[in-house]
Amino acid sequence: MTTDELRSLVRKWDNEKTTDPVAKSEYGSILNLLDYHATKEWRLYLPAEHPDFNPNYIERLAAWIGNVKDEEDQKLLLKYASRISFFSHDDFTALYRTAMNREIARWVATEVHASLEMGGKAFHQLIETEIHQHTWFCPITDSMDINEFYKVNHLKGVGHRPGFATLQMLAECAGSPNVQLAQNVQCYMRGLRNPIRRLILLEDIVGSGSQCITAIKWAVGNLGIPVLFVPLKLCPNGVKALRDEVDQSKGKLTVRPVIELRRCDLIGPERNGAQGLPNANEIESLAERYASRASDNAETFGFKNTGCSLATFSNTPDNTLPIVHHKPSSGAWEPLFPRVFRD
Secondary structure (H helix, E strand, O other), X not given: OOHHHHHHHHHHHHHHHOOOOOOOOHHHHHHHHHHHHHHOOOOOOHHHHOOOOOOOHHHHXXXXXXXXXXXXXXXXXXXXXXXXXXXXXXHHHHHHHHHHHHHHHHHHHHHOOXXXXXXXXXXXXXXXXXXXXXXXXXXXXXXXXXXXXXXXXXXXXXXXXXXXXXXXXXXXXXXXXXXXXXXXHHHHHHHOOOOOOEEEEEEEEEOOOHHHXXXXXXXXXXXXXXXXXXXXXXXXXXXXXXXXXXXXXXXXXXXXXXXXXOHHHOOOHHHOOOOOOOOHHHHHHHXXXXXXXXXXXXXXXXXXXXXXXXXXXXXXXXXXOHHHHOOOOOOOOOOXXXXXXXX
């Protein structure tokens, strides 16, 4: 389907809905809103910059809706497109600042027993010193752009910021574990001009937590310092899994997400019947009916059937519905936000 064909269909749908020329045009309003975002904060979607895909969002939207022939399903896809949360580069900048100024600063203040009774200037100087000189900020995986996080928050003092999922994998590699690696990391922390007193691990999107938990366990169990984990966006299943890790850590681990999704934000079985997105039941039915066309044996509602409706400027997480991001080898489905897979 082309953009002209989509616009023609939208006009047809609105004309069929009402004969009043001044009545609100439901489908036209949705398309106009999407068109506005497409030329503003949604303009850049990195995976679509590849020659195999179309960088123009509205043209991708038309092709995506054109995957289905039934007009009721086409209407539903248009409505669903307006409910997919897209996080732009500017949004991530805001998330980095919020993580630092809200979650991290408060945790550090608690760790050093800082009190406003010290006086405003002394309080802030203590927090600044502890954050910038004695706290190590590292990602779990390379999905988290730690370089940008450092720049946005003007952090310095630690030149190496390894991904802890990689460290854990190298340390606990099946058949050839490296018991020396944790000692080397501790040696590095002690050898800095300002020794590290605490570790903050960050990740952009956490679904079930399966990617993160083994790395967090390794850090908590081997480095001998308090650990704060800050997921920028955390799904409900991850909340439970991480809460269990906090309980088992005996005070060594704290988890503070910036944005915590609720069951009602999801699509699929993990919604557990919560009232959330309009037309959630219909979207679930549509996803099930087109699952075989849209994906190569992927779970209908994304990784572990999490059921997210998220995309970011750099990629779409695998716990978002495959009908949104998957392009099967058969070529039978055009994605709205084509995903670059890790494996």
